[in-house]
Amino acid sequence: MSDKPDVKYYSLVEIKQNNGVNDGKCWIIYKNKVYDVTDFIKDHPGGPELVTEWGGKDSTKAFDNAGHSSDARNMLKPYKIGELAMEDRAVKQTKNAKSPNAQVRRSIASIVTCGLCG
Numbered sequence: 001m002s003d004k005p006d007v008k009y010y011s012l013v014e015i016k017q018n019n020g021v022n023d024g025k026c027w028i029i030y031k032n033k034v035y036d037v038t039d040f041i042k043d044h045p046g047g048p049e050l051v052t053e054w055g056g057k058d059s060t061k062a063f064d065n066a067g068h069s070s071d072a073r074n075m076l077k078p079y080k081i082g083e084l085a086m087e088d089r090a091v092k093q094t095k096n097a098k099s100p101n102a103q104v105r106r107s108i109a110s111i112v113t114c115g116l117c118g
Ligand code: HEM
Pocket: 028, 037, 040, 044, 045, 046, 047, 050, 051, 054, 059, 062, 063, 066, 067, 068, 069, 070, 071, 072, 073, 075, 076
């Protein structure tokens, strides 16, 4: 038996539908993981609205900016239901990323230069 059960991935579209409105489920995203905090909302020490405001959304910045204790972060664990779909994760743009054609262009340039020199 494997220690790690298969991870369930949820799309942003599906997560957005669980925004806690009209007593529906309240899911939040924290660091690319998805938590169903529906049963926790009423117990939130900062009041329920602070959590429901982030229902169906990425709460990472808000959660961290609230200065939560490590206890608070640990409390998230039992509510985890899966992870954000890979294709919906923010892609970090690498500065000066070269297109595959850049290499080809450089080769052609050096051939031309060589021709001129020779
Ligand atoms: C989703 C966005 C969230 C925001 C914006 C938020 C914001 C806050 C704020 C402002 C406080 C301070 C309240 C005060 O001092 O009166 C607080 C406290 C707390 N929150 Fe949240 N919260 C969020 C979600 C959660 C979640 C999902 C959990 C746990 C599953 C949680 C657990 C706690 C705990 C345990 C405290 C007490 C102080 C501490 O131990 O850090 N919060 N929260």
